[in-house]
Amino acid sequence: MNLEVRHVTASEFPDWTRALDTGFLRPPVMADEVVAGRLASTDLARTQGAFDNGRCVATFRSFTQELTVVGGAVLTADAISNVTVSPTHRRRGLLSRMMAADLTAARERGDAVATLIAAEYPIYGRYGFGPATSITEWSVDVPRAGLDPRWASPADGGRIDLVDGADIRKLGPEFHDRFRALQPGATDRDERWWQLNTGQAPSGHAWTEPFYAVYRSAAGEVEGLAVYTADSTWGDGKQPLNTASVRRLTALTPAAERALWRFICSIDWITTVRTGYRAPDDLLPYFLPDPRAARIVTHADYLWLRILDVVRALEARTYAVAGSLVLEIHDDGGPAAGRFRLDASPAGADCAPTTESPDIALGARELAALYLGDASAVRLAALGVLTEERPGAAAVAESLFRTARRPWCPDVF
Incomplete structure (x- = not known):
């Protein structure tokens, strides 16, 4: 089978997007405006595809990323994403060819490391990647946690405000730059990230508008951000059994982190909090009077690293x-x-x-x-x-x- 691996052109990008969504088991048809938005933020010089008689059957993309390392320094990383091989073309060495070309280009650019989030564990070790960070997700049984039901606001003089996506696009970038300087393993976020994650830019997937909470210190400084959604579940006897799902929560200080978790756990009708992916040594369980109320539901590798x-x-x-x-x-x-x-x-x-x-x-x-x-x-x-x-x-x-x-x-x- 004559399979051509090469960079993708703008005219081929819709077909590349179809192959990408096929590989991730998503509907392979996407609105033209979504494809155009993806293309506008994609560096085609770092976007590869494998083609069989003109049809894209494998995808691979990389981009420049800033990675915070221990001590707060930032390394330029070759961030790898959108890696798929269509089920009809597996085991033909397509990923190996695309990976080799990308890592060679990364070394020539002078990138010190390469990064990726591995969907499957066994794949990337053979290319010199190793799991460099892990994540843990907890499910918090709020009634069992032993929290004071009279809690209304932080005791340290700070405050929590609910804001909207437009506010987050203004406050978020500067706050995240302060946060990532303190957190080894954290990466930068470009403007499109903020647009996609506040619903301003269409992603091609159903968007659920979340709640945004901002923690401000007593001096008025933004020191924490939380994003969460909530379902609407009621049990027998007309009792609320709602779950708050945290999409992300980051803070500059333990006080800000504690206040945001306490706020989410205090929301009326919320009986369960799903924390989203946290660091394995996250402080959350020990913010609770009864840490056993936080049950681990996920623990896995996350960011993979390759030293170049x-x-x-x-x-x-x-x-x-x-x-x-x-x-x-x-x-x-x-x-x-x-x-x-x-x-x-x-x-x-x-x-x-x-x-x-x-x-x-x-x-x-x-x-x-x-x-x-x-x-x-x-x-x-x-x-x-x-x-x-x-x-x-x-x-x-x-x-x-x-x-x-x-x-x-x-x-x-």
Whole structure:
């Protein structure tokens, strides 16, 4: 079968969109205005398709992204999205061809890392990606939580206001830039993101207008945003059994975060709160007098990372303690392959190729899993995917790479 893999032209973009929606099991017919909106925000020079006799049967797109790493520095990432292969053309190497072309271009541009959200776990490890952040979702049984039913407003002098999408488009970008500077694993949001996520731009999918809540400190500064929807469910005896589903909730301080969760849990008729995807060590359960009222309903990997430039990536972040480590990285001829000496500290790091004997040996996938501080070097050694070449070196790697709070990516892309 003669399958051509190449960049997509503007005239082919509607067919590429059809293939994309086919791959994600969405209706493969989309309004012209939605296709035009997608095209306007798509860099065709970074949009690939596989074609069989002129029909698009696989899709792949990347774009420039800013990723916050440990210590607050920002790395330019090659963000990969919209990856599909039509069910009629699986197992023909189409993803491998598109991935190779994209990562080669990313290295030539000087991107230090590549990122993606993996729909399926087994796919991307063979390309050197590793799961770098995780997510957990809770379902909160509000009546059981033990919260004071007399609560009406934050006790710290702050206030919560309900606003609309237009307000969020004004307040949100500046607030999110402040938030992501504090949160390893967070990424930037462009103008189209705000338009799509406030219903201003059509996405091609049914839009449900949510509620927007803003927390302002006593000084009037925006320090938290929450977006949620609610259903309308009533039980026997005319009792309300409504569920609030949080689409996103981010805050600059624990006080702001606590106030927003307390507000959502205090809404009349709400008996269940679904939290949406949170960091695994989220504070929410312990904001409740009875943490057992928060039941975990989802726990999974989330943001996947691929190191393209080891020296730049390792020097960009800070480390929990001071120490040195020689890493032997296996990458099957890929860009992360080699032996590197890392001299790290809470203030920063120096990294360079070396011929010294290695302390640990690991794959590019495992390095990516360690990079943002989520994975445990000691556990990776126990699993046999990280090798101690010097006794105690895994513990040193653990103390260097692990972070006090786990990284979190609050967005899908």
